[in-house]
Amino acid sequence: MAVDLNHTIVPSRDKRASAEFLGEILGLEVGKDWGPFTPLETSNGVTLDYMESDGFQPIHYCFIVTEQEFDEIFERIRERDLRYWADPGHTKPGEINHLFGGRGVYFDDPNGHNMEVITAPYA
Structure with a gap:
């Protein structure tokens, strides 16, 4: 059985700005918001789902x-x-x-x- 990472939630103060920052640095396109998430998909299909949050650890x-x-x-x-x-x-x-x-x-x-x-x- 193959086990692959599909997505992870990335806590942020401003989900759109954070996803756009990393997308610009890595050369990736930010997806449309989906519920509370702003997705950034890597070339291997893993999605970083940015979500606004308070009090998180980096x-x-x-x-x-x-x-x-x-x-x-x-x-x-x-x-x-x-x-x-x-x-x-x-x-x-x-x-x-x-x-x-x-x-x-x-x-x-x-x-x-x-x-x-x-x-x-x-x-």
Whole structure:
């Protein structure tokens, strides 16, 4: 039996603005609101369903992309003057990592969620 992730709920202060922020950075199109959710679907069919919420703890989300997509995403991060780090603890500012033969970068979304983009899966 195959088990795949279908969707996850992403708490946010402003669901539309949050989904649009990540959609613009990753180059993904934000879907139409569905009930209390604003969906952002990845290329493998997993949906991040943004929902407005109060008092949540930031969560970590990681996206695997091609080398070319990484270049495009990283350029959008820099164009927007977003702070970025090479590590999840944010101790290496202004750097990317080169783990497992790939590249990776961390940045925060407007809600403080720790977003990661990598080109090679971690072993």
